Amino acid sequence: MATAPQQLKRGNTVGIVALGSPLAANRINEGIRMLQTMGFKVVVGDHVYSANGFLAATPQQRASDLMKMFKNPEVKWILPARGGVGVAGILPFLDFNVIKQNPKIVSGYSDITILLNVLFEYADIISFQSLLLLDFNPQTPPYNFNQFFAATSTVTAPWQIINPPEVPLIGAIPGNVTGPIVGGNLTSFVGTLGTSYEINTEGRILLLEETHEPINTVYRYLSHLAMAGKFEDCVGIIMGQCTNCEPAYGKSYADLINEFLVPLGKPLLTNLATAHSYYKATVPIGASVNMDTVNRTLTVMEPVVRV
Numbered sequence: 555m556a557t558a559p560q561q562l563k564r565g566n567t568v569g570i571v572a573l574g575s576p577l578a579a580n581r582i583n584e585g586i587r588m589l590q591t592m593g594f595k596v597v598v599g600d601h602v603y604s605a606n607g608f609l610a611a612t613p614q615q616r617a618s619d620l621m622k623m624f625k626n627p628e629v630k631w632i633l634p635a636r637g638g639v640g641v642a643g644i645l646p647f648l649d650f651n652v653i654k655q656n657p658k659i660v661s662g663y664s665d666i667t668i669l670l671n672v673l674f675e676y677a678d679i680i681s682f683q684s685l686l687l688l689d690f691n692p693q694t695p696p697y698n699f700n701q702f703f704a705a706t707s708t709v710t711a712p713w714q715i716i717n718p719p720e721v722p723l724i725g726a727i728p729g730n731v732t733g734p735i736v737g738g739n740l741t742s743f744v745g746t747l748g749t750s751y752e753i754n755t756e757g758r759i760l761l762l763e764e765t766h767e768p769i770n771t772v773y774r775y776l777s778h779l780a781m782a783g784k785f786e787d788c789v790g791i792i793m794g795q796c797t798n799c800e801p802a803y804g805k806s807y808a809d810l811i812n813e814f815l816v817p818l819g820k821p822l823l824t825n826l827a828t829a830h831s832y833y834k835a836t837v838p839i840g841a842s843v844n845m846d847t848v849n850r851t852l853t854v855m856e857p858v859v860r861v
Contacts (some may be wrong), residue, residue: 556734556840557679559630559657561859562706564593566630569623570687571599572610574665575638577688579603582635585690589633597626602635609640616640617647624656631706635687637664641742645669645751650676659706659859662686663829664765667738667839672751674736674840680858682706683738683761683829684836701836705854709861712844715835715852721827725847726811729821731790732855735843737761739829744775747782755788759845761837763794765830769810770802776814790821790845792852794828823847 568589570582582603586596599619601611610616623632645668654677660670661682670681684702697718705713717723736753737743740762746752753760762779764772779785793815796807805813811824823845827833838858845852 555842555856556674557654557657558858558860559659559679561709561861562631562659562703565595567595567597567628568631568633569597569599569626569629570602571616571619571623571632571634572602572604573616573620573634573644573669574610574641575608575636576605576610577635581688585687588690597623597629599623608638613640613643614647617644620644621649621652624653624658629658631659631661633685633687634662634666637662637666637686639665641665641668642746642751645672653677654679661702663834664739665742668742668746668751670738670839671736671753674734675754680838680840682836682838684834695833698834701834705836705838706859709857709859711857712853712855715837715854717825717827717835718833721825721833723826723850723852724824725850726816726824727820727822728848729790730844730846730848731759731821732842732844733758733789734840735759735761735837736839737792738763738839740764740772740775741767744778747778752782753784755784758788759790759792759843760784760788761792761794761826761828763796763829764799765797766799767796768800768802769805769807772796772799772807773810773814776810785818785820788820790823791815792826792845793822793824794826795831797830821845821847823850823852826852
């Protein structure tokens, strides 16, 4: 059982960091104002407003900001500004012993999911595929906030991860399996294969989602994961949505799932609203989850935060 961080309460301090690509100052300020309106205190990392091309700062600088947030006893929730690219570059500069001794809520999606899974693997803490700072704006649907704040304040289990009513979960291959849930952004994980930080799927439920990639590219990435043994090792597969993924050569995302993943025979649940989707379910990375594809339920089996 992984370590659950302390539950989130209004009035807690949020630490804002830039771990990948830069975010425009006006978007950062908008997010900070919204957090403060919600009743949170905010601490901003030294390089949150920095920009160096497609990276916010050097890997060492971004890693230093993250470590400062883990070491700061006032910070209860570490919130990256955005994902983008470059999160893997900070990993060699993190002190996982310090992180393990100071478990905190960490949320995010996209390239941030590299960090979330490494936190589980190297520091044995639960984190959350959920909100980024850029989501703190008036256009974000209440569902996304409700999901996150419910998950990070609920100290009991079990509880279900539930899609919005208009986004049905689909059970593609029947099965009922339980295991730690890992995963996130497909492109990001392919980029870490062959490194000491590649995703470990053995005995685990693997969640994947993607955005802004043509379907032939999505096929290439899934094929790479398959050849790396990631589907063979896992006990079940959850496919999130593929937002703005254009069909290619007459093949759609649904075709790819049916023709590539269904034949694997693993319990398969699809259409989870998550990450780059408009609706974002909160998924506790590293927590034990039961996936029942017949009844189309996804149940968190252990507390993901503590008092």
